[in-house]
Amino acid sequence: MKTTPDNSGDVRLSGISKTYGSFTAVHPLDLTVPEGSFFALLGASGCGKTTTLRMIAGLEEPTTGTVRLGDQDVTNLPPYKRPVNTVFQSYALFPHLDIFENVAFGLRRRGIKSVKKQVEDMLELVQLGEQARKRPHQLSGGQQQRVAVARALINHPRVLLLDEPLGALDLKLRRQMQLELKRIQTEVGITFVHVTHDQEEAMTMADTVAVMNGGRVEQLGSPADLYENPQSTFVANFLGTSNLIEAEVDTKNGDDIVLKAAGGKLVLPQARCSAPTTAGGRVLVGIRPEKISLTHADDAGRIPEGRNRLTGKIADASFIGVSTQYVIDSPVCDGLAVYVQNVERDGRLVPGADVVLHWSPAHTFGLDAAQRIDAGTEEEVAA
Numbered sequence: 001m002k003t004t005p006d007n008s009g010d011v012r013l014s015g016i017s018k019t020y021g022s023f024t025a026v027h028p029l030d031l032t033v034p035e036g037s038f039f040a041l042l043g044a045s046g047c048g049k050t051t052t053l054r055m056i057a058g059l060e061e062p063t064t065g066t067v068r069l070g071d072q073d074v075t076n077l078p079p080y081k082r083p084v085n086t087v088f089q090s091y092a093l094f095p096h097l098d099i100f101e102n103v104a105f106g107l108r109r110r111g112i113k114s115v116k117k118q119v120e121d122m123l124e125l126v127q128l129g130e131q132a133r134k135r136p137h138q139l140s141g142g143q144q145q146r147v148a149v150a151r152a153l154i155n156h157p158r159v160l161l162l163d164e165p166l167g168a169l170d171l172k173l174r175r176q177m178q179l180e181l182k183r184i185q186t187e188v189g190i191t192f193v194h195v196t197h198d199q200e201e202a203m204t205m206a207d208t209v210a211v212m213n214g215g216r217v218e219q220l221g222s223p224a225d226l227y228e229n230p231q232s233t234f235v236a237n238f239l240g241t242s243n244l245i246e247a248e249v250d251t252k253n254g255d256d257i258v259l260k261a262a263g264g265k266l267v268l269p270q271a272r273c274s275a276p277t278t279a280g281g282r283v284l285v286g287i288r289p290e291k292i293s294l295t296h297a298d299d300a301g302r303i304p305e306g307r308n309r310l311t312g313k314i315a316d317a318s319f320i321g322v323s324t325q326y327v328i329d330s331p332v333c334d335g336l337a338v339y340v341q342n343v344e345r346d347g348r349l350v351p352g353a354d355v356v357l358h359w360s361p362a363h364t365f366g367l368d369a370a371q372r373i374d375a376g377t378e379e380e381v382a383a
């Protein structure tokens with residue numbers, strides 16, 4: 001029984017860091033991965049995901065800190081003595097062995113003679129029972145990756161580490177495999193730690209996501225929590241799209257903060273603001289594109305009271321089937337994104353039209369204005 005909170009979690013990293021010469025790849029990091037959960041490390045290229053994973057596996061020696069798996073401190077154990085297994089992007093199956101023997105490999109190496117039942121069960125789990133006698137090159141990329149997962153799971157590791165395992169697959173297969181991996185994890189109940197730079201992938205699969213940036217964890221939470229309550233501009237921009245509007249604190253009104261932006265007023269619940277809110281201080285007001293409604297300026301009088309509103313002009317509209325994505329220039333900020341579901345389309349909402357953007361104050365979040373407003377955007381990450 002695990003009684004003290006200190007021993008909770010299947011993987012527990014305490015003050016773990018990695019430096020290469022004068023460069024710090026991972027800053028001292030504390031992280032607890034709950035037992036039996038699907039945990040994702042998400043971040044842009046070079047942020048330290050693989051380094052963190054390799055320290056858990058024992059393939060990289062931490063500069064400081066400890067790694068615990070269950071109640072065992074494994075910091076000084078070599079990789080093969082740790083109850084973990086890793087699946088990499090390049091699945092590196094044995095080309096001369098058939099699928100059955102690839103999966104059986106881990107058992108045979110441990111000297112186990114009767115492998116048939118276990119291998120068959122494992123092939124069943126990854127839905128490759130029919131392919132047992134094929135060689136790796138006769139399978140598709142997604143099938144090969146499932147063999148790699150089966151091979152890694154056959155020894156019943158305590159934790160399965162996955163480093164961009166779907167990186168080599170095309171988008172459609174990737175989506176299928178995301179659901180497939182999630183199903184496998186739920187079925188076997190083993191803790192998965194999955195590394196990816198794809199925010200959609202992390203959100204689809206993981207119970208908990210740790211968003212990494214520059215060798216640090218910026219925020220940790222469930223996908224919905226990260227999306228609805230980002231605590232930094234990096235998280236707001238890296239997970240989906242956010243409109244961030246510079247505003248000035250005007251007054252407080254009960255549990256709300258009233259802000260001024262380009263002459264207009266915006267209301268933000270105090271509880272959804274992670275920035276200091278002294279009068280006259282600056283705050284970035286955030287709102288997700290799908291939370292905003294668009295009304296033609298001629299109908300502005302019909303917008304219900306109590307909603308945040310901004311005026312603007314449609315600069316661009318792209319019809320993408322389920323929704324139309326608008327780009328709107330407003331006195332507060334150019335290039336606001338608004339996504340409107342295609343239910344009843346207002347034919348007047350075309351480029352050049354004057355519109356009012358409005359949304360519920362409850363959907364607004366507030367961030368510290370002392371950060372880069374474009375942190376985590378595609379442009380910023382690529383630079």
Ligand SMILES: Nc1ncnc2c1ncn2[C@@H]1O[C@H](COP(=O)(O)OP(=O)(O)OP(=O)(O)O)[C@@H](O)[C@H]1O
Nearest residue numbers: 020023025043044045046047048049050051052197
């Ligand atoms: N052996 C090494 N020597 C020096 N620097 C290294 C070494 N290994 C990694 N780094 C640096 O540490 C940083 C983190 O690398 P890491 O491989 O953990 O990134 P990552 O988040 O996995 O990126 P990617 O998404 O591109 O795989 C990078 O800047 C990388 O260049």
Ligand SMILES: [Mg+2]
Nearest residue numbers: 049050051163
């Ligand atoms: Mg990596």
